[in-house]
Every structure is written in C-alpha cells, then in structure tokens.
Amino acid sequence: xxxxxxxxxxxxxxxxxxxxxxxxxxxxxxxxxxxxxxxxxxxxxxxxxxxxxxxxxxxxxxxxxxxxxxxxxxxxxxxxxxxxxxxxxxxxxxxxxxxxxxxxxxxxxxxxxxxxxxxxxxxxxxxxxxxxxxxxxxxxxxxxxxxxxxxxxxxxxxxxxxxxxxxxxxxxxxxxxxxxxxxxxxxxxxxxxxxxxxxxxxxxxxxxxxxxxxxxxxxxxxxxxxxxxxxxxxxxxxxxxxxxxxxxxxxxxxxxxxxxxxxx
Amino acid sequence: xxxxxxxxxxxxxxxxxxxxxxxxxxxxxxxxxxxxxxxxxxxxxxxxxxxxxxxxxxxxxxxxxxxxxxxxxxxxxxxxxxxxxxxxxxxxxxxxxxxxxxxxxxxxxxxxxxxxxxxxxxxxxxxxxxxxxxxxxxxxxxxxxxxxxxxxxxxxxxxxxxxxxxxxxxxxxxxxxxxxxxxxxxxxxxxxxxxxxxxxxxxxxxxxxxxxxxxxxxxxxxxxxxxxxxxxxxxxxxxxxxxxxxxxxxxxxxxxxxx
Numbered sequence: 001x002x003x004x005x006x007x008x009x010x011x012x013x014x015x016x017x018x019x020x021x022x023x024x025x026x027x028x029x030x031x032x033x034x035x036x037x038x039x040x041x042x043x044x045x046x047x048x049x050x051x052x053x054x055x056x057x058x059x060x061x062x063x064x065x066x067x068x069x070x071x072x073x074x075x076x077x078x079x080x081x082x083x084x085x086x087x088x089x090x091x092x093x094x095x096x097x098x099x100x101x102x103x104x105x106x107x108x109x110x111x112x113x114x115x116x117x118x119x120x121x122x123x124x125x126x127x128x129x130x131x132x133x134x135x136x137x138x139x140x141x142x143x144x145x146x147x148x149x150x151x152x153x154x155x156x157x158x159x160x161x162x163x164x165x166x167x168x169x170x171x172x173x174x175x176x177x178x179x180x181x182x183x184x185x186x187x188x189x190x191x192x193x194x195x196x197x198x199x200x201x202x203x204x205x206x207x208x209x210x211x212x213x214x215x216x217x218x219x220x221x222x223x224x225x226x227x228x229x230x231x232x233x234x235x236x237x238x239x240x241x242x243x244x245x246x247x248x249x250x251x252x253x254x255x256x257x258x259x260x261x262x263x264x
Numbered sequence: 265x266x267x268x269x270x271x272x273x274x275x276x277x278x279x280x281x282x283x284x285x286x287x288x289x290x291x292x293x294x295x296x297x298x299x300x301x302x303x304x305x306x307x308x309x310x311x312x313x314x315x316x317x318x319x320x321x322x323x324x325x326x327x328x329x330x331x332x333x334x335x336x337x338x339x340x341x342x343x344x345x346x347x348x349x350x351x352x353x354x355x356x357x358x359x360x361x362x363x364x365x366x367x368x369x370x371x372x373x374x375x376x377x378x379x380x381x382x383x384x385x386x387x388x389x390x391x392x393x394x395x396x397x398x399x400x401x402x403x404x405x406x407x408x409x410x411x412x413x414x415x416x417x418x419x420x421x422x423x424x425x426x427x428x429x430x431x432x433x434x435x436x437x438x439x440x441x442x443x444x445x446x447x448x449x450x451x452x453x454x455x456x457x458x459x460x461x462x463x464x465x466x467x468x469x470x471x472x473x474x475x476x477x478x479x480x481x482x483x484x485x486x487x488x489x490x491x492x493x494x495x496x497x498x499x500x501x502x503x504x505x506x507x508x509x510x511x512x513x514x515x516x517x518x519x520x521x522x523x
Contacts, residue, residue: 157365163319207354211356215356
C-alpha cells in the first residue's frame with residue numbers, strides 16, 4: 001500500500017478518510033443513542049436532490065446539497081414532532097430523491113457521473129475538501145468539548161434536561177446542522193447511499209462490548225479508523241469500489257460481533 | 265411570621281383549546297411537606313404539574329412557585345421526575361455519572377465537576393441508599409433502584425421543591441414502601457417540599473402529609489360532602505395525615521373522560 005502513497009489522490013483520500021472516520025466514530029454514539037439513524041438516512045438522501053439541483057443550475061452541487069440537507073433536517077424536526085418521525089423521514093427521503101431525478105431529467109446535456117455522487121469516488125477529493133473537513137472537525141470538537149456535559153445530559157434524558165433549564169431545542173437543531181454538514185462533506189468519499197451506515201455502525205459495534213459511554217466513544221473512533229484503512233486496502237487489492245468496500249466491511253464486523261456477543 | 269408556601273395555587277383554570285381541563289384549583293405545598301395528588305387518569309394530574317413546571321399556560325388564577333410565576337422561577341430550584349422514564353435506552357453510564365448529571369445545570373457552562381460536586385453526589389446516593397451500587401451500570405438495576413437513582417439525580421441539583429409524576433408506577437408493594445420511606449427521609453433531612461401525583465392511594469397515604477384528589481378540580485376531604493372529623497382520621501390513618509380524600513365523600517372521583 002506504501003507505493004500507493006506516491007499518488008496525490010490517494011494521500012488526499014486517506015487524509016479525508018481519517019478525518020471522517022474520527023468524526024463519524026465520535027458522532028455515531030449520539031446518533032445511535034438519540035435514535036437518529038433513520039434521520040441520517042433522510043438527510044443523506046436529501047443530498048441527492050441538492051446535488052441534482054446544483055448540476056441543473058450549473059452551480060457547485062455541494063453548496064446546494066448542504067442547503068437541501070439542512071432544509072430536510074429541519075422539516076423532519078418540525079413535522080416529526082407533529083406526526084411520526086419515521087413517517088416524515090420516509091416521505092421526505094423519497095420526495096428529495098424524486099426531485100433529484102426530475103432535476104437531472106431537466107438537464108439536457110448529461111455529462112456528469114451520477115454514480116460517483118451516489119456511491120462515492122475517492123478520485124474527486126481535493127486539498128480544499130480536506131481543509132474544509134479539517135475546519136469542520138475542529139469546530140465540532142471544540143463545541144463538544146465545551147458543552148459535553150450538557151450534550152450528554154440532553155442525549156440521556158431530554159425531558160429532565162429541559163425541565164432543568166438546559167437549551168434542548170438549540171442542541172437538537174445544532175445536531176441536525178452538524179449531521180447535515182458532515183454528511184455532505186463525506187459524499188465524495190463514501191457516497192450518498194452509503195454515508196449513513198458509516199454514522200451508525202461504529203457505536204452499534206462498540207455498544208455491544210462496553211458499558212461506559214467514554215469507552216464506547218473512544219473505541220468507536222479507533223474501530224472506525226481500522227475499518228476505513230482495512231476497507232481502503234481491500235478495495236485496492238481486490239479492485240473494488242472504495243466506499244462500498246468500507247461500508248460492507250463495517251457491516252460484516254457488526255453482524256459477526258453481534259452474533260458472538262449473543263453466543264456469550 | 266409564617267413562611268410563604270413553596271407552591272401556591274389559587275383559583276386556577278387551564279384550558280386545552282376551548283375545553284376546560286382544570287378549574288377552581290386551590291393548592292398549597294409548604295416547606296417540609298409531602299403532598300400527594302391522586303385521581304383518575306385523564307383527571308388533569310399531569311397538566312397541573314406542567315403548569316407548575318412552567319410548561320403549560322393557564323387561563324385564570326394565580327400560580328406562585330417560590331414566590332414567582334412558574335416561567336420565571338429558576339429551574340434549578342425544582343427537581344423533576346417525569347411520569348415515564350424517558351431516558352435513552354441502554355445508555356452506557358454508571359449510577360454515579362447519572363447522578364452527577366444533576367449537578368450539570370447547577371454548574372453552568374464550561375465548568376467541570378469539582379471534588380465538592382462528587383461529595384454532593386455521594387451524599388445524594390447515600391440518602392437514597394444506592395451508594396454501594398455507585399459504579400454499577402444503570403441498565404443492570406431493578407425498576408425500584410433506577411427510580412431511586414433518578415431521585416438522587418434530582419436531589420443533586422439541591423432543589424427546594426421535588427416534583428414526582430407517578431413515581432411508584434411499575435414498583436411492587438415492597439419497593440413502593442422503600443421508595444416512600446426515602447421521600448420522608450428527604451423531606452426531613454433536606455427541608456424540601458415534595459409534590460407527587462399518583463393514581464395509587466394505597467401505600468402512599470401512610471407516608472404523606474396531605475392528599476388531594478384531582479379530577480378537573482381538587483377535592484379535599486372535609487371540604488366536600490360531610491366533613492370527616494380530624495381526630496377520626498388521625499385514629500385511622502395515623503398522625504401524619506392532615507387531610508384525606510378519595511372515599512364516598514369525594515364527588516370528583518368518577519373516571520376521567522379519556523379512560
């Protein structure tokens with residue numbers, strides 16, 4: 001694999017992957033605990049509508065994707081309170097994908113590779129993407145470091161946290177914003193369809209083995225890095241798509257762990 | 265001079281849209297007092313608690329919590345235990361860390377817990393007799409033990425008022441007795457006012473100072489129907505009961521509309 005490092009795009013992909021693995025490993029604890037798995041699916045699929053709109057308008061697809069993800073995230077929060085979250089996400093997720101298909105069909109000169117948005121393409125990662133990811137990770141780390149105890153309380157027991165005067169709505173809106181941003185910034189590497197798995201799998205695995213949140217979070221980050229590098233290496237060796245190989249490996253590790261844990 | 269009641273409600277009326285759900289409510293809870301509100305489902309118990317917690321607006325009357333309207337009260341003065349435990353399922357956390365959360369709103373932003381906070385947490389665990397399980401994962405506890413941990417978390421906030429919504433749900437008789445004894449201990453050692461709602465009138469009546477029955481309005485014994493002489497009440501139910509409700513005199517105790 002060392003010889004691969006001479007290629008600029010490989011270095012970029014590995015750097016981006018390292019940042020995303022750490023971020024996703026960390027955030028996955030909150031996604032799993034707050035039962036936001038399906039929300040991440042909703043947000044990530046909304047990115048497709050956004051990307052398609054960007055392509056149609058001839059602007060940067062990632063800018064419109066961020067906009068779409070945030071709007072969908074908030075619509076889910078707003079309407080989910082009124083009816084059921086699953087229902088609202090189920091509708092919005094299909095709606096934004098449908099919009100994406102319509103936008104693409106409206107674009108006459110069809111010269112882009114839609115597969116790279118859906119399933120990721122490591123070739124597309126630039127230095128600018130890495131800087132953006134680095135800044136995003138720093139902001140998230142600072143936010144969580146400063147407000148960790150409040151975030152922990154709200155994640156654990158929203159009702160009592162609210163009754164004690166903690167700003168629960170502000171936190172929930174912020175987490176939707178953070179998830180929207182990390183999802184859009186990860187599309188190039190992992191793809192719209194696969195990205196939510198990367199946000200769920202790490203803590204789903206470590207929750208099986210540890211009974212303290214600090215250990216769950218720490219090992220989720222370590223495990224996510226291992227899965228990323230192993231998946232990356234496998235995809236190179238076996239000549240398979242990178243994002244799909246990484247997610248498949250993660251899913252296999254989860255099912256094998258859950259199987260053996262049950263047998264305990 | 266008589267100290268102001270911690271909770272004072274006079275002539276309260278609450279509506280959901282145009283439907284009156286609470287009316288003519290008078291309630292007083294003082295320092296070092298446990299008051300239980302009993303009544304049927306749909307009788308407005310949880311709505312009343314929401315008004316006290318500042319989570320529901322009222323249409324008429326006066327509500328003063330520690331001398332202030334509910335929305336202006338410092339939330340840290342009120343420890344709250346909701347009806348259904350709504351914690352994240354299987355959250356990997358120890359008993360000690362759970363109780364420490366009660367310190368977080370008190371500490372404020374950017375501050376980490378100090379040695380003093382740890383001492384307060386241990387003391388709260390001692391009061392609810394859970395000190396020996398402080399390192400245990402809360403998911404491994406029984407229902408009664410978890411309830412006591414959440415009481416300790418509310419205590420860790422060092423509130424003046426403790427509000428409990430159906431705290432004995434899911435506990436067997438022995439666990440209920442233990443739980444109420446713990447509340448009596450808290451009242452006496454911490455000088456707190458404790459208000460709880462419950463649909464159960466069995467064990468609870470032995471441990472509380474006042475019982476009121478709520479079904480849209482509050483019915484106290486001795487205030488509706490023929491009064492029961494207090495000395496008879498004391499003879500039957502012990503000296504720690506001031507007012508007892510929920511017998512044939514309690515006209516309010518038909519089943520609620522939602523049942």
